[in-house]
Amino acid sequence: MTRVDTIVIGAGIAGVTCARLLADAGQSVVVLEARDRIGGRMHTDRSAGFAVDLGASWIHGIDDSPLWNLVHALGIPTLEFTVGSFQPGGRPMELFDDTGAPMDADSSARWVADVESADRALVDEIARSGPGDTYLDVTERVLDRTGWDPQRIDEVREFFRHRVEEQCGAWIGDLDAHGLDEDAIDGDEVIFPRGYDELPRRIAHGLDIRLSHLVTRVSRSGSGATVTTAQGDFQADHVVVAVPLGVLKAGAVEFEPALPDHVAGPIGRLGMGVFNKVFLQFPDRFWAEDSYVLRALGEPGAHWHSWYDVSAISGRPTLLTFAAGPFGRHVQTMADDEVVADVVLALRRLYGEAVGDPVAHRVTRWGHDPFSRGSYSHIAVGASHRDHDALAGPVDGVLHFAGEATWGEEPATVGGALYSGHRAAERITGRTIDLDDLAKNVLERERRGSD
Numbered sequence: 001m002t003r004v005d006t007i008v009i010g011a012g013i014a015g016v017t018c019a020r021l022l023a024d025a026g027q028s029v030v031v032l033e034a035r036d037r038i039g040g041r042m043h044t045d046r047s048a049g050f051a052v053d054l055g056a057s058w059i060h061g062i063d064d065s066p067l068w069n070l071v072h073a074l075g076i077p078t079l080e081f082t083v084g085s086f087q088p089g090g091r092p093m094e095l096f097d098d099t100g101a102p103m104d105a106d107s108s109a110r111w112v113a114d115v116e117s118a119d120r121a122l123v124d125e126i127a128r129s130g131p132g133d134t135y136l137d138v139t140e141r142v143l144d145r146t147g148w149d150p151q152r153i154d155e156v157r158e159f160f161r162h163r164v165e166e167q168c169g170a171w172i173g174d175l176d177a178h179g180l181d182e183d184a185i186d187g188d189e190v191i192f193p194r195g196y197d198e199l200p201r202r203i204a205h206g207l208d209i210r211l212s213h214l215v216t217r218v219s220r221s222g223s224g225a226t227v228t229t230a231q232g233d234f235q236a237d238h239v240v241v242a243v244p245l246g247v248l249k250a251g252a253v254e255f256e257p258a259l260p261d262h263v264a265g266p267i268g269r270l271g272m273g274v275f276n277k278v279f280l281q282f283p284d285r286f287w288a289e290d291s292y293v294l295r296a297l298g299e300p301g302a303h304w305h306s307w308y309d310v311s312a313i314s315g316r317p318t319l320l321t322f323a324a325g326p327f328g329r330h331v332q333t334m335a336d337d338e339v340v341a342d343v344v345l346a347l348r349r350l351y352g353e354a355v356g357d358p359v360a361h362r363v364t365r366w367g368h369d370p371f372s373r374g375s376y377s378h379i380a381v382g383a384s385h386r387d388h389d390a391l392a393g394p395v396d397g398v399l400h401f402a403g404e405a406t407w408g409e410e411p412a413t414v415g416g417a418l419y420s421g422h423r424a425a426e427r428i429t430g431r432t433i434d435l436d437d438l439a440k441n442v443l444e445r446e447r448r449g450s451d
């Protein structure tokens with residue numbers, strides 16, 4: 001049986017960061033990964049000859065971001081792409097009203113002002129909210145007080161609903177009133193023309209990662225833990241469980257003895273949302289050259305509502321749209337052809353026959369992925385911010401949890417997952433580890449490798 005200092009379960013960004021930092025600190029480490037690839041929810045498909053990020057693609061705000069510092073230090077190229085849709089007014093958008101007609105500059109500005117004023121009122125409403133209040137409750141209270149006509153209210157209501165679906169993968173009535181408290185974006189957002197999975201791959205280089213090793217059981221004792229896979233058992237003093245919350249909620253890994261309440265409670269209370277991507281490549285561009293985002297307000301945007309121009313990456317006219325929350329779960333049950341036809345129908349309501357038949361597409365189904373079982377975590381009604389960090393453990397000084405769901409300051413992100421891997425490594429070594437050393441060590445290893 002293989003015995004090491006630490007076993008890390010899951011080779012997503014949390015797992016490989018933790019393993020890298022532990023190995024750099026002199027530990028023997030094995031990473032057990034169920035898939036035949038690393039990166040988890042950072043998954044770049046390059047089969048078309050360019051990078052298509054099927055999972056994460058953005059750094060949501062590069063100011064004061066250790067993640068950005070790391071990417072920058074590693075010399076990974078990025079492209080500014082600030083998501084105008086959820087910072088209304090931030091970047092050029094093409095807006096369509098509830099009849100599907102293009103909105104002029106004045107009515108677009110009015111909608112942006114409405115969203116911003118409702119959002120400001122929401123801050124106080126959330127502060128006043130009590131246990132059990134949902135994000136739907138607080139947004140409806142704010143909208144009730146505006147005195148606007150029903151159409152104006154509908155257009156802002158739709159924005160709130162879709163924001164929750166996309167940021168949390170959840171229906172607005174299932175999210176706690178505080179569920180978007182951490183959703184602050186500082187500075188520009190960027191995407192990765194070479195593919196975001198370059199980051200976990202470079203961090204992971206040189207680690208002992210056993211791919212296609214599905215972990216089914218973790219049993220701990222006073223002196224360590226035994227981890228069971230179909231390829232045999234592994235033993236270690238410490239185990240870092242860096243699998244997605246969806247996998248833990250499904251009970252796909254058995255813990256012996258059972259997890260204590262301080263960890264099992266958060267696993268039960270936090271929600272795992274669904275957020276899926278649909279990429280469509282068109283024969284010709286039918287939207288304006290400088291538009292970041294096309295967005296349908298009101299009824300025409302009930303399902304498909306926002307399209308992001310990601311042509312800069314492929315060099316071909318390509319739009320990215322999202323299906324999240326309950327609609328995202330529904331879309332997972334549809335065949336690709338049905339999804340594509342549905343999106344094209346929605347676009348033709350706005351642009352007519354200028355919308356050609358797509359020449360290529362990609363549709364994700366993260367909720368059906370057995371090694372993810374959802375897209376990212378959120379604070380469901382009944383959960384609290386504290387549940388995220390409580391989920392990290394440790395348990396009996398042996399078991400640690402890492403991953404986006406364990407990082408309360410910035411859950412549901414690559415940054416949160418990375419920082420949680422760093423925290424687990426510090427807890428295991430009992431020492432402070434400078435995250436800046438990660439880039440230095442990666443570069444040094446790459447330099448030695450190319451000598």
Ligand SMILES: Cc1cc2nc3c(=O)[nH]c(=O)nc-3n(C[C@H](O)[C@H](O)[C@H](O)COP(=O)(O)OP(=O)(O)OC[C@H]3O[C@@H](n4cnc5c(N)ncnc54)[C@H](O)[C@@H]3O)c2cc1C
Pocket residue numbers: 009010011012013014015032033034035038039040041042054055056057058059060213214215216242243244247252253275276277364366370371372374375376402403404405411412413414415417
């Ligand atoms: C469609 C989509 C878009 C997103 N967009 C963004 C974005 O733009 N910006 C952003 O910051 N974040 C985004 N996110 C979130 C981001 O991808 C995640 O927060 C982050 O990648 C999670 O990393 P992780 O290490 O916690 O988990 P993961 O990357 O999921 O890694 C967990 C690993 O555990 C493995 N595993 C699971 N079960 C087992 C088992 N039983 N045994 C062994 N291994 C197992 C999995 O295969 C996986 O490799 C997005 C996510 C999705 C799905």
